[in-house]
Amino acid sequence: MEASEIYKCIADPQRLRIINLLEAGPLCVCHMQEILEVPQVKMSKQLSSMKQLGLLEAHREGTWMIYKLVDPVEGLITANLCYLREAACAECNQLQRDLTKREKLILKVTKIENDCPQEVCQQIACC
Amino acid sequence: MEASEIYKCIADPQRLRIINLLEAGPLCVCHMQEILEVPQVKMSKQLSSMKQLGLLEAHREGTWMIYKLVDPVEGLITANLCYLREAACAECNQLQRDLTKREKLILKVTKIENDCPQEVCQQIACC
């Protein structure tokens, strides 16, 4: 994968936020949609472009489509996420807030509504 | 400066090559033009957009306009250049070739043609 393609990808704050979320574990489209507060179409299109780029992979669980970062994660992605998280910049705060929101959402859909893809729930269960 | 702006900048291979060159020291437009083999207009426009973004600064020496990276260099830029140079990827090879070409060009215009902005020549003189 070309570095420039990766930069183009993370040059969009929204896409960077997606990567940041997925780095914490797989998620389905509707949950990312809720965390990032974007319309379904936009979410779906961004995910599919990132998948096509080779950064993400997806599988279906019921009606849910679960996306995750490919393994191994592209080094340039990891390096930049790392950097940004330590940079104490505005973007970094956003990324942190997203992660917090993710935690809360997973807890809610797992424990309260009992309506969560298994793979996503497990992130809570085993900790 | 927003991270996304920096990513957008280095997502263009040409602009990344400019940053890579300038990281080794200031250069005037016509020399970068020669090293990167791009038309004058393109070079000038890219430089001016990067300057406007706050990554570069320029000053005049005679008819030459000398560009350099702002000091201190944006950390995200440094981190990524570092990463790319160690990554042994296709882009990295290009960046390395550019640096070699830069050395040769500066030597030529300094010693042979004696036609080089002082600030640029000095990079050779003192080593």
Added chain:
DNA sequence: ACAGTATATACTATATTTAGTATATATTTG
């Protein structure tokens, strides 16, 4: 003041990216 060199800008054409609306597909449940 004039010619030559280096650089920048205006304007235009073209390509690329993004966003929105509507619709389609896949799956589950009753």
Added chain:
DNA sequence: CAAATATATACTAAATATAGTATATACTGT
């Protein structure tokens, strides 16, 4: 099989970015 939910795609409109040509500006040396 019909209804509901989650996701994807086609199509279009709008915004952005890029490239090219021509022209302008700034400076130097004569």
